[in-house]
Amino acid sequence: MAQGEADASADASTNDAKTPRTDRGRRTQRAILDAAAIEFGERGFHAASISSITRRANVALGSFYTYFDSKDAVFRALVRDMSDQVRDHVAPAIRAANGQIAAERAGLLGFLEFVRDHKELYRIIDEAEFVDPESFRLHYATTADRITQRLTAAADRGELKPGVGEIHAWAIMGMNVFLGLRYGVWNTDHPAEDVADQIASMLADGIGNQDS
DSSP, X not given: OOHHHHHHHHHHHXXXXXXXXXXXXXXXHHHHHHHHHHHHHHHHHXXXXXXXXXXXXXXXXXXXXXXXXXXXXXXXXXXXXXXXXXXXXXXXXXXXXXXXXXXXXXXXXXXXXXXXXXXXXXXXXXXXXXXXHHHHHHHHHHHHHHHHHHHHHHHHTXXXXXXXXXXXXXXXXXHHHHHHIIIIIIOOOSOHHHHHHHHHHHHHHHHBOTTO
């Protein structure tokens, strides 16, 4: 997916959530999204209900429709919201890292930490493939695009081998997804730092420019 296509899809997804005009409205919408994450994470899309989401959020049923038109709309908005939460959680550590291998290590470590606190992420994103395929595709396409931009910029700086780009980005993203499943959702028996260290070593040997 080209960046322009991703941006257009992102705008469409954002429209599933009506923009609050007040701080109180933003807090209410946040409460609904957080409750929806628990509801969909525990029960799945089809068994989840709007009434249960509003009970979890401790808001009136009418408040839900102030911000979302339907269960489908809140689900689409939630997929986008969780994708943004992952991005916002890992971005500061990536920016602060010294070198691209360290940045990818920081990104994986931040992702593992996020997943351990938000295990519902996997069920929600997996269900999106069938409930709303465009949101599912957008989640991964925009994530891969961010990684691609980081890798190509680092290759241009001479930190990585020439030609490192989109294919490597999808490979890194796929690896991180399954590492998150194994070491974030299924079991947390390995320290996240150790997992990130081992992958950083593998990346350095595989795509690091030994001449730099």
